[in-house]
Amino acid sequence: MxxxxxxxxxxxxxxxxxxxxxxxxxxxxxxxxxxxxxxxxxxxxxxxxxxxxxxxxxxxxxxxxxxxxxxxxxxxxxxxxxQQQDKVNKIINNYLYADFDVKDFLLIAKDYYFNELANTSFKLLTDSEKHERSNLLKDALENVKKNKTKGVYLYGSPGIGKTYVFKVLANTFSAKGKKVAFCTLRSVIDKVRRSFKSSGVKAAEITNNLKQVDVLFLDDIGGETLSPWSRDDFLFEILNYRMENKKVTFFTSNFSIDQLEENFKITKKNNAHNQEDHAIEQIKINRIISRIQALADEKKVDWDIKRNAC
Known part of the structure; x- marks a missing residue:
């Protein structure tokens, strides 16, 4: 018995x-x-x-x-x-910077795959989208595992799920022990500016975190109007450091890289008053664009609009 x-x-x-x-x-x-x-x-x-x-x-x-x-x-x-709480804490604690509440979005690639991408009853995504998202995550994770340093510049229409997929990817890197930062350029620049007038987190600390973090995600680049300081000092310093030190960097945007370059020109056209000024502006823009191209491979996605869904 x-x-x-x-x-x-x-x-x-x-x-x-x-x-x-x-x-x-x-x-x-x-x-x-x-x-x-x-x-x-x-x-x-x-x-x-x-x-x-x-x-x-x-x-x-x-x-x-x-x-x-x-x-x-x-x-x-x-x-x-x-064990589950330890996994959650690991994801949260490995974020050096995030402009979303990580504890409210803890989805990692494995769960995303089984719950949505490989789930035939999940109908918010077409089969081709599921396949493309799955391959995007798989390739990015394998590349970092193999110590490849190029990220992805993911662009397409607003509201199709680019940020959602990259949040899943960021969480997955964090769960695997990588230090991660995830931010829109607009929000982090606003935070840096506010830090000049506060006694809290300093601008240098934010900048250094974005420069040195294992994996950086810059979300919605091109969706903001950049001042000369934001573009030529803050953004360039971060991208140049990451390029020189082979740090993995991912971008999302509504613009292709060529369109982003034109967007920078439009943003800055009022600061260039003569031919020489225009030439200098173009050099500054080229510096940013060349860093982005060195850091990430460009990929266009034509997914269906599904704002706030996935």
Missing amino acids: QLVKYKQNPRIKQLIKESLSSVHPITNEILLKNQDILDDFLLSYKKCDLSSECQQVTKGHQIDITFQNNQFYLQNSFCVHQ
Whole structure:
């Protein structure tokens, strides 16, 4: 009767199965020899499930059992709730800068794939979009894993999900231990300007984080009107540092890189009053564009508009 209880326990059952391919398989004889410790384990064992509250006496911690050299051993371990919380904390803590609330968007590539991209009942995306998004994430993750330093300049119409996909990618890098920053240029420039008048986070700290972070995401580049300082000092300093130090950088935009160059010209045309001024402006614009091209491969996406969905 006792043997049946042992073998019905999911954790002991797992150990028995794993032992079958080892030099010390768990036999009935071994189970009976370890009755005391197995009984202690059954008495303390509580299985946690993420769909319900933590069942452990000491929240987040559970009694586990291992098997080695014909002997069972009890040990303390984290339950699935604590393991999940540790994963969440890792994602949040690896962001050096984010202009969205990370704790409210924790989706990583693996879950995105199974919940949406590989889910035939998920109809908000066409099959071709699912395939393209899946390949985009897969290629980006593999490139960084292989120590390739070029990111992606992803452009297309507003509201088609570019930011959503790159937030998933940013979370995934963070979950894998990379230090990450995710920001729109407009918001980070506003924060830097405010820092000049406050005693809080300093402009130099923000700038250094964006320069040195493992993976930087600049969202919606070209969606802002840049002052000479914003473009030629702040943005150029960050992009130039990342190019010279081979730091992985991703961009989203509503403009192709050629259109972005024209956008910079339109933004700045009032500052150039003669031919010489225009020539200087063009040099400054070219410096920015060349850094973007060095940092990222351009990719256009023609997804359907789905603002606030995915």
